[in-house]
Amino acid sequence: MFTGLIEGVGRLASREPRGGDARLRIDVGTLPFTGVALGESISVNGCCLTVIAFDEAHFDVDASTETLALTTLGALPVGAPLNLERAMRPDDRLGGHLVSGHVDGMGRVRSIAIDARAQRWALDAPAPLRRYIAQKGSICVDGVSLTVNAVDDAGFEVALIPHTVAHTAFAQTKVGDAVNLEIDLVARYVERLLSSGLPSSGMPSSGMPSSTTSSTGAGA
Numbered sequence: 001m002f003t004g005l006i007e008g009v010g011r012l013a014s015r016e017p018r019g020g021d022a023r024l025r026i027d028v029g030t031l032p033f034t035g036v037a038l039g040e041s042i043s044v045n046g047c048c049l050t051v052i053a054f055d056e057a058h059f060d061v062d063a064s065t066e067t068l069a070l071t072t073l074g075a076l077p078v079g080a081p082l083n084l085e086r087a088m089r090p091d092d093r094l095g096g097h098l099v100s101g102h103v104d105g106m107g108r109v110r111s112i113a114i115d116a117r118a119q120r121w122a123l124d125a126p127a128p129l130r131r132y133i134a135q136k137g138s139i140c141v142d143g144v145s146l147t148v149n150a151v152d153d154a155g156f157e158v159a160l161i162p163h164t165v166a167h168t169a170f171a172q173t174k175v176g177d178a179v180n181l182e183i184d185l186v187a188r189y190v191e192r193l194l195s196s197g198l199p200s201s202g203m204p205s206s207g208m209p210s211s212t213t214s215s216t217g218a219g220a
Contacts, residue, residue, distance in 0.1 A: 010028050013026060044084060120158075121159075130155065135148055
């Protein structure tokens with residue numbers, strides 16, 4: 001799990017095709033990297049990936065065909081900046097919102113407007129995801145936890161404060177660029193509960209919790 005608070009900006013150092021999927025090498029950039037271990041999870045532009053090798057300045061991950069198809073990682077050019085966050089610890093502050101690193105789909109930056117010292121971004125979202133996006137709710141964009149300021153028929157708007165722009169890959173994101181989107185986990189589970197036909201207590205007659213989860217989106 002992640003918080004959506006970016007810890008560093010790295011770069012895509014290489015993408016090596018491997019039998020239909022790919023191995024990515026990530027330059028860690030400004031990510032604090034002390035104590036990294038094989039098998040740990042790192043969010044790369046919002047996508048949870050597993051460290052399979054590393055040195056003092058890079059780490060390698062394998063990206064599945066689904067990850068390459070459902071996220072921007074399949075098309076980003078070598079050298080592109082990447083938002084990086086290591087997995088949260090149980091005692092960490094949850095400064096953003098709970099982020100799984102399972103990308104639900106790709107959106108696109110529709111416009112960027114100056115709003116005092118901040119920037120107001122309008123983003124298009126795929127039709128199947130729009131029902132989960134609510135004003136003042138949370139959404140993860142390229143791994144960044146953001147608050148939805150407004151929604152419309154095509155997507156949503158967010159405001160980026162100067163600190164967010166300066167300390168994420170958003171400093172180099174342009175109108176028309178694709179971005180990874182992950183909807184709020186709460187919205188996902190609420191819909192699953194409602195569609196399951198369970199009573200409002202969420203408990204079947206046996207008194208045991210019913211399994212209401214499903215695996216969607218792209219991760220490692």
